[in-house]
Amino acid sequence: MNLLPLAARNLLRNRRRSATTLFAMIVGAMAILLFGGYARNINLGLQTDFVRHAGHLQIQHRDYFLFGNGNPAAYGLADYRRIIDVVRADPVLRPMLKVATPTLSLGGIAGNYAAGVSRTVIGGGVVVAEQNRMRQWNDYNFPITTKPLHLSGTTPDAVVIGTGVARVLQLCAPLAIRNCPTPHVEPATGDSVPDDIAALAGEARAQRAASDGTTIELLAANAHGAPNVARLKVVAAVPQGVKELDDMIVQMHFAAAQKLVYGGDTPKATAIVLQLAHTDQIPAARVRLEQLLAQHFPGQPLTVLDFATLNSSYGQIVGMFGAIFGFIALLIGVIVLFTVSNTMSMAVVERTVEIGTLRAIGLRRAGIRRLFVIEGALLGLAGSVAGVVVALGAAWLINHGGLSWTPPGNVEPVPLTIRVWGEYTMLLGTLLGLTLVAGISAWWPARRAARLEIVDALRHV
Amino acid sequence: MQAVVLSGVGKHYRLGQVDVPALTDIGFEIRAQRFTVLSGPSGSGKTTLLNLIGGIDRPDSGKVLIDGQDLGELDDDALSDFRARRIGFIFQNFNLLPVLTAYENVEYPLLLARTPAAARQERVRELLEAVGLADKARNRPNQLSGGQRQRVAVARALATRPTLVLADEPTANLDSHTGAGIIALMRRIQREQHATFVFSSHDPAVLAEADDAVHIRDGAITAIERRDEVTA
Ligand SMILES: Nc1ncnc2c1ncn2[C@@H]1O[C@H](COP(=O)(O)OP(=O)(O)O)[C@@H](O)[C@H]1O
Numbered sequence: 001m002n003l004l005p006l007a008a009r010n011l012l013r014n015r016r017r018s019a020t021t022l023f024a025m026i027v028g029a030m031a032i033l034l035f036g037g038y039a040r041n042i043n044l045g046l047q048t049d050f051v052r053h054a055g056h057l058q059i060q061h062r063d064y065f066l067f068g069n070g071n072p073a074a075y076g077l078a079d080y081r082r083i084i085d086v087v088r089a090d091p092v093l094r095p096m097l098k099v100a101t102p103t104l105s106l107g108g109i110a111g112n113y114a115a116g117v118s119r120t121v122i123g124g125g126v127v128v129a130e131q132n133r134m135r136q137w138n139d140y141n142f143p144i145t146t147k148p149l150h151l152s153g154t155t156p157d158a159v160v161i162g163t164g165v166a167r168v169l170q171l172c173a174p175l176a177i178r179n180c181p182t183p184h185v186e187p188a189t190g191d192s193v194p195d196d197i198a199a200l201a202g203e204a205r206a207q208r209a210a211s212d213g214t215t216i217e218l219l220a221a222n223a224h225g226a227p228n229v230a231r232l233k234v235v236a237a238v239p240q241g242v243k244e245l246d247d248m249i250v251q252m253h254f255a256a257a258q259k260l261v262y263g264g265d266t267p268k269a270t271a272i273v274l275q276l277a278h279t280d281q282i283p284a285a286r287v288r289l290e291q292l293l294a295q296h297f298p299g300q301p302l303t304v305l306d307f308a309t310l311n312s313s314y315g316q317i318v319g320m321f322g323a324i325f326g327f328i329a330l331l332i333g334v335i336v337l338f339t340v341s342n343t344m345s346m347a348v349v350e351r352t353v354e355i356g357t358l359r360a361i362g363l364r365r366a367g368i369r370r371l372f373v374i375e376g377a378l379l380g381l382a383g384s385v386a387g388v389v390v391a392l393g394a395a396w397l398i399n400h401g402g403l404s405w406t407p408p409g410n411v412e413p414v415p416l417t418i419r420v421w422g423e424y425t426m427l428l429g430t431l432l433g434l435t436l437v438a439g440i441s442a443w444w445p446a447r448r449a450a451r452l453e454i455v456d457a458l459r460h461v
Numbered sequence: 462m463q464a465v466v467l468s469g470v471g472k473h474y475r476l477g478q479v480d481v482p483a484l485t486d487i488g489f490e491i492r493a494q495r496f497t498v499l500s501g502p503s504g505s506g507k508t509t510l511l512n513l514i515g516g517i518d519r520p521d522s523g524k525v526l527i528d529g530q531d532l533g534e535l536d537d538d539a540l541s542d543f544r545a546r547r548i549g550f551i552f553q554n555f556n557l558l559p560v561l562t563a564y565e566n567v568e569y570p571l572l573l574a575r576t577p578a579a580a581r582q583e584r585v586r587e588l589l590e591a592v593g594l595a596d597k598a599r600n601r602p603n604q605l606s607g608g609q610r611q612r613v614a615v616a617r618a619l620a621t622r623p624t625l626v627l628a629d630e631p632t633a634n635l636d637s638h639t640g641a642g643i644i645a646l647m648r649r650i651q652r653e654q655h656a657t658f659v660f661s662s663h664d665p666a667v668l669a670e671a672d673d674a675v676h677i678r679d680g681a682i683t684a685i686e687r688r689d690e691v692t693a
């Protein structure tokens with residue numbers, strides 16, 4: 001006998017109880033999907049952010065990632081131009097590749113001699129036009145507008161610094177940065193330094209006051225360990241979400257950085273940043289890159305790293321959300337298990353005489369079991385379908401509700417979006433998972449129903 | 462020809478610490494295509510006996526044979542299948558499935574017996590016609606009177622053309638007029654369909670209709686009347 005319509009009718013019999021169970025399942029499915037959609041959105045948002053700034057893959061000196069931090073200049077890629085040419089020309093990579101651009105990382109000391117202050121900074125040189133193209137990447141269609149780099153259209157000696165750098169270097173006023181206090185205590189000058197240096201500083205200060213007041217000196221060690229200085233013009237101070245970074249970061253034109261680090265030597269890059277059209281192309285692209293490097297640059301200590309390796313926090317955050325999601329899903333699974341099980345137990349008790357009757361007229365024990373399991377699974381299916389629909393609706397409302405939030409590490413609030421629609425794996429998983437859980441939770445009551453003795457069941461009142 | 466043969470059948474229940482003998486050493490035969498009534502006061506063991514004959518309970522001792530088949534030899538599934546094909550039940554409280562219409566209630570045993578759709582439809586129509594409820598086919602049990610419900614139950618019991626139809630006090634929950642109607646209906650259908658009917662009842666009106674009467678008291682048979690020895 002076709003048990004589905006029978007199960008459906010039985011569910012409609014005690015509408016109130018079925019509705020309560022459905023409601024619990026809807027709330028559960030909604031919790032899973034909304035949180036899942038939120039976590040998914042964060043993961044993709046982070047990924048988008050990383051990919052826009054540092055690409056999907058980077059070609060680096062084999063030891064740069066682990067050892068290059070202290071002295072980036074020593075791990076430069078002299079052949080970076082040729083590598084980029086080979087990569088761009090490759091017919092396998094071409095359809096995947098969006099941007100291939102060199103970067104040069106460096107560390108140094110930035111000083112505002114006019115104010116008599118300096119601090120260590122990290123940063124690097126970038127090819128601005130190519131970086132701007134990287135910032136266009138939006139494979140997950142985030143509702144964001146992309147602003148070009150502050151270095152765009154600036155003179156070769158331009159530099160962009162973190163607001164923290166600007167604060168320490170006392171450039172807040174000249175750069176007109178908001179929320180950027182000046183220190184309460186004047187830093188010690190004059191007394192503790194030799195007269196000639198104090199005089200020099202004073203002179204510089206006087207000069208600077210006359211000019212626009214936004215020039216800094218950047219002192220860096222060149223590839224041989226000797227100091228080199230560049231005078232750079234601060235065009236903007238950009239707040240960074242993480243204070244440590246905000247207090248340290250400088251960004252300049254690639255050529256200027258090369259000149260600072262390599263002077264008259266062969267200019268190098270510390271990394272070649274590759275951005276692909278889609279993140280899932282990483283494995284294929286990587287395989288091809290390794291082939292190309294081995295073929296064209298044999299013996300060179302090169303390596304290819306993906307963005308997840310370069311940004312270990314990405315994996316950690318994804319893992320953390322995964323764990324929370326799993327916990328929530330488990331919790332809701334257990335709640336659904338008990339709710340459906342309870343509902344089905346009550347149904348079995350209520351319908352004991354009916355069970356006896358069905359058995360008397362010839363339905364086997366297995367038939368009774370099937371009847372209740374199907375009923376539970378149908379309840380589960382109805383609940384999870386309704387839950388999915390409601391979650392989609394709720395997500396739509398949230399996405400169109402104009403809500404915004406500031407993710408950790410971000411400076412500006414972003415629209416609060418929840419990705420439920422289109423996340424077919426999650427939707428299908430929730431649907432099938434909850435239906436399965438409901439079917440399983442009906443199993444025990446169904447088993448109990450099937451094991452009833454017919455005469456006892458018929459005598460039940 | 463014997464439809465049912467019982468020999469040495471005993472059944473007792475445990476009520477707490479005490480053994481309650483419900484039936485002791487029952488042995489008799491029920492003739493095929495007759496209307497047999499098990500008669501006796503309340504608590505005499507009628508229901509227990511009918512349950513054993515219908516294969517929904519098993520005796521502690523003795524044998525129950527239906528059409529020569531020893532029910533004790535069948536496992537639970539085989540016994541279920543046997544009931545589905547060979548035995549029809551009519552209950553005191555009608556016991557229709559509330560979510561099914563009159564039509565579907567009658568159809569249900571045919572589905573269990575895997576009767577093809579066309580034959581099913583024909584049989585259900587025919588039976589609803591026979592019990593006078595052709596126009597109530599789409600009604601659910603709660604849209605039917607007690608008498609109508611029991612008529613649906615009669616149709617359901619007969620759906621698979623069982624060799625044996627068992628009814629445990631089928632008129633106990635009906636007023637005497639309606640009850641008499643049901644008895645008359647069953648009597649008519651029993652003759653038309655050549656079925657073997659076994660009733661339990663302590664209603665004298667029912668007893669009057671019976672071909673055979675088995676009198677039972679305190680779990681033992683006190684008398685067996687075969688009224689139509691000659692006319693059968
Ligand atoms: N499940 C049971 N547990 C204990 N005693 C029972 C049970 N069913 C029936 N009995 C007892 O068995 C005897 C026969 O009962 P029953 O077959 O129901 O009689 P009747 O149908 O004639 O009223 C009675 O004494 C009754 O109390």
Ligand SMILES: [Mg+2]
Pocket residue numbers: 507508509629
């Ligand atoms: Mg009884």
